[in-house]
Amino acid sequence: MSVGGRKIDASGASARTRTSMSVGGQKEVASMAYEVELKNINKHYGDFKASDQVNFGVERGRLIGLLGPSGSGKTTILRMIAGLETPDSGDILIAGERVNELAPGKRGIGFVFQNYALFRHMTVRENIGFGLKVQKESKSRIRERVDELTRLIGLDKFADRYPMQLSGGQRQRVAFARALAPSPRLLLLDEPFAAIDAKVRKELRGWLRETIHKLGITSIFVTHDQDEAVEVADDIIITNRGRVEQAGTPLEIYRKPHTPFVADFIGESVHVPDYTVFKGFSARGGSEHPGIIRPEFIEIGLDDREIAMPLAAEHGIVRAAYFRGSNVGIDVEVKGQILKAARSLEKVPLQEGDEALVLIHRILSFEGGQAKTIANQSKRKESVVI
Amino acid sequence: MGSASKVIPGYRFTQGVTFFYISLILLLPLAAFVLFATGMGWEKFIGKAFEYRILHGYLVSFACALAAAIINGIFGLILAWVLVRYEFPGKRIMDGLIDLPFALPTAVAGIALTTLYVETGWLGQFFYAIGLPSAFSVLGITIALIFVGIPFVTRSVQPVLKDLEPEIEEAAALLGAGKWLTFRKVIFPELTAPLLTGFALAFARGIGEYGSVVFIAGNTPFETEIAPLLIMTELEQFDYQAAAAIAIVMMAISFLILLSINGYQRYRIREQGV
């Protein structure tokens, strides 16, 4: 996968199953292998720049999450690929062919709308079969395909119900099946989980990921929820203010954010204006030393016995401790700054006002606009936390 | 025209149908009228449009429509309130009946109302007994315009009242406000916008109304001649210029009413975010 012309290795890091074609080293070959490719896409709405020189390519069979805050232009990208919006400039390629002028219905895409846009007066069966009916498929063929799909989504018993008689999760699955029915080569999903309750959402995420991988269909989904993107997608594309900030596997993005925005948007980040105040972190030139510290960069302990290298640790005071279900979140003040840490429920609970030892393993710095991970130099060996 | 992509088909087709139809049915006649009217010249227009007898016609139309719209405003609000807030036998029929003036041809309403309100009529006898001529008078015109305007206010206020969140009233009640105070200070302000809209629609309709009014008006010059009737009279005398001049003034009045209401609504949205 490449972003803005830079080649990013997305082939080695993911442990998930995949059916992607191998990508050659040469660029021309690479662009031929993309199932979807956006080249220099720009789109304005009045003064608002929804897409600003957007470039990326998606290999066949990959499940891509388009992640960004609202208004970052991710839905616009999805709608442009579908043909629901037209870019002001740039090319959209599907299977190597330019589709800018092609009507949405002729692009071979399936689209799952945010609120599903199910045809409210048609049954589940009629909804799923509509795309095939439009293509003038035979009745028996439609029936066969609809049966197959209702079974796939586990709603074969509900095939004659109307959308209003279904729960949110069921509707979402019907929308999914309806998009899949004409066997598109590309599946696009706009905030597929936004309208579903938290608990069902969790289940659906896993179901959707597995089903898409089983079918091997190239898919792009839009989300503003980083947990969702990390959990479901093979690769994530992060958008901000109409630009693609970074693309890569969730792990890469997490560990090597390219821009302050990505570092800030992914994970729980605390900004520190000057990281050189902390033990083990010295200046590397320049006059300003801003950085980001995440809870997983920090180890917090009550005393020497709980911390591996007490000499490298700072002294801090616990300012707040709050139960978070699977662990305890702790706000700890170190050198006048509040850092966020997490502590296992199995350990002795810390309370407000307690003194604690805080070992900062790593810091993300952004000197010169480049993101860099800096390890604590007081430690002899780096320990990987993630 | 538009810059956004037309994903849904049918833009050109519906645009074609709409513009063709509007041009033919609306714009062409309007253009013919404007062409004719502008050919008249200012002096003639002033002379024809503001003759004393015709001025009196505007006054009658305007005053009676205003009075009818005010009465409809009051009863329309009561009707909307009763239909939304209370349960009682016959409510559905009452609700359905409100639209009768939309469904009943105005000429039928006109002859029925006239027969009701003449001196020997079922209702007229009471009016005449106390010295109020209820037919062939301004009172009669107003009665006919009340009939015509009944649905406007009720149908504007009803949906807004229905959608009013009960929490607002509950909050007022919890703060110790009594029913009447709650209505005046909490509910009524929410209803002013639809009330005004309904009022304006009834008012504008009243000024242009003809069918239901001609019969009961009596059409005595300088007394009960309404503006639309004057257009008819001029047409019968083949004075097309005078008819056009009156029509221009009537249209101006209608547009002014509707525009000022529109302006007020916009002002409210801007100033109060209603």
Next chain:
Amino acid sequence: MATSIMQNRMFSSDSRAKPELAPVSAETLVKWLLIFLSAAFLVVMLILPLILVGAEALSKGWEAYVAALAEPFAQKALLLTVEATVIAVLLNTVFGVASAWLLTKFDFRGKAVLGSLIDLPFAISPVVAGLFFIMLFGRMSPFYPTLQAYHAAVVFAVPGIILATVFVTFPFITRELVPVMEAQGRSEEEAAATMGAGGWTIFRYVTLPNIKWGLIYGIILCTARAMGEFGAVSVVSGHIRGKTNTLPLHIEILYNEYNFTAAFAVASILVFIAILILVLRNMVEWRTQNRRIQRQRPH
């Protein structure tokens, strides 16, 4: 002091219980006073005129009533009314659906202007509307010599009546459909388009079933106005008996000739149709409301 909802509930149970048990509160008094006021207003303003039409129509007995309706001029007027109404409603239905589709499914410059243009006939007195057509096709029109040459009359003839009827009724269906289609959004149509459906298919299978009741409602209102139109038709008709008289115009002539029984007999047909329209209208509304309630019911 209980909250208003509670009081409303107490109210309705009060009204069902025997009133002598509970002391009559001021609010119950206000409630029944307002209901009485409303009912009285509607009885005087709406129901009495209806009863009067029936009473006057039958005042000279059943035979006179039937004779008035069977009279050839009345028959001709009825026919012309039906003709004008059917044509106006058909044309306006096509236009209404097309314009509502245009206004709700697309964004384009001048949309607001188009919307107010369509509403224009509501702001124009029917008499003035009739005047427009006199100006367009009458003696002072630039088309008049051409029309004369072909012996084609528009004004003071049937085409003028139909045109005037079309003009005064043309916003009804658009007005009814636009809010319905606006509320439903575009996503169902977009979804169908992404599946390759064409314009007619989308309209027939996706949009039409969704707007069916709104459309019927609009057609009912349009029909009511079309068959009852008086002012505009009166201007362009020329009142030629048996030729350019619609039912409302025929009623006017009969009434002005002091033939009251016949006038009310003919009027009673229109009253009957008006009541039919009201019943239909309420059935449609009742249906759509029920469906809305069904939809809102959680799964």
